[in-house]
Amino acid sequence: MKFFIFALIALLVASCGGKEKTLFLEGKSWEEQGEKTKALYFYEQSLRENPDYEPVLKRMGLLLAESPQSLATSLFYLEKYYKTHKDDPEIQRELFRLLLTTGYEKEALQILEEMRFEGKKETVDFFESTYLCLTRNYKQKDYLKLLETSALAGDPYYAPWVRACEAKI
Numbered sequence: 001m002k003f004f005i006f007a008l009i010a011l012l013v014a015s016c017g018g019k020e021k022t023l024f025l026e027g028k029s030w031e032e033q034g035e036k037t038k039a040l041y042f043y044e045q046s047l048r049e050n051p052d053y054e055p056v057l058k059r060m061g062l063l064l065a066e067s068p069q070s071l072a073t074s075l076f077y078l079e080k081y082y083k084t085h086k087d088d089p090e091i092q093r094e095l096f097r098l099l100l101t102t103g104y105e106k107e108a109l110q111i112l113e114e115m116r117f118e119g120k121k122e123t124v125d126f127f128e129s130t131y132l133c134l135t136r137n138y139k140q141k142d143y144l145k146l147l148e149t150s151a152l153a154g155d156p157y158y159a160p161w162v163r164a165c166e167a168k169i
Contacts, residue, residue: 020049024056036063057081058091065094071102086114089123096127097161105135126152126161133165140169 027042040063046056061077064070078095085091092111099108112131115124126147133143144165152158 020046020053020056023049024053024059027056028059031059031063036066039063052080054081054084058085058088062090062094065098071098074098075102075104087118089119092119093123093127093157100131100134101164105131122151126150126158130161130165134168140165144169 023042023046027039027046029039030036030042031039040060043056043060043063046053047060057077058081061074061081064074064077067074075095075098078091078098082088082091082095092115096108096111096115099105099111108131112124112127115127119127129143129146129150133140133147136143144162147153147162147165150158153162
């Protein structure tokens with residue numbers, strides 16, 4: 001009953017304008033509850049209303065990045081969002097990671113170059129070492145050492161990058 005009332009209210013608000021925002025908020029609510037499939041459904045509905053609605057582009061891209069089967073779609077949304085939000089560090093790092101791990105080295109390098117002018121030295125050094133370790137066939141041990149001694153190495157998000165470099169050695 002509670003869900004029915006909530007859905008009815010959402011439907012009424014959606015029909016009164018700002019539909020993409022209402023659908024986005026509904027999707028975000030589902031995402032926060034751990035219901036990713038339902039969240040994706042509402043995000044997709046929001047994009048049908050406005051294909052350039054930036055909050056949805058970001059959430060869709062990040063959510064789909066969690067699934068290995070959805071990396072191409074995730075890249076599409078993240079790249080579209082990144083065009084107008086190059087200073088968003090969360091999107092920079094996720095887009096860089098996806099591009100690098102899916103073989104788009106040239107595009108990953110472009111993000112790295114943009115970060116050199118805008119990013120923090122610590123993050124840029126970590127990204128650069130990761131890029132070099134995963135794309136070059138020499139000095140992997142040196143790059144790995146730089147990654148392991150970085151302050152970011154303890155961050156759970158970046159730890160898989162260090163392991164990926166270790167695996168290449």
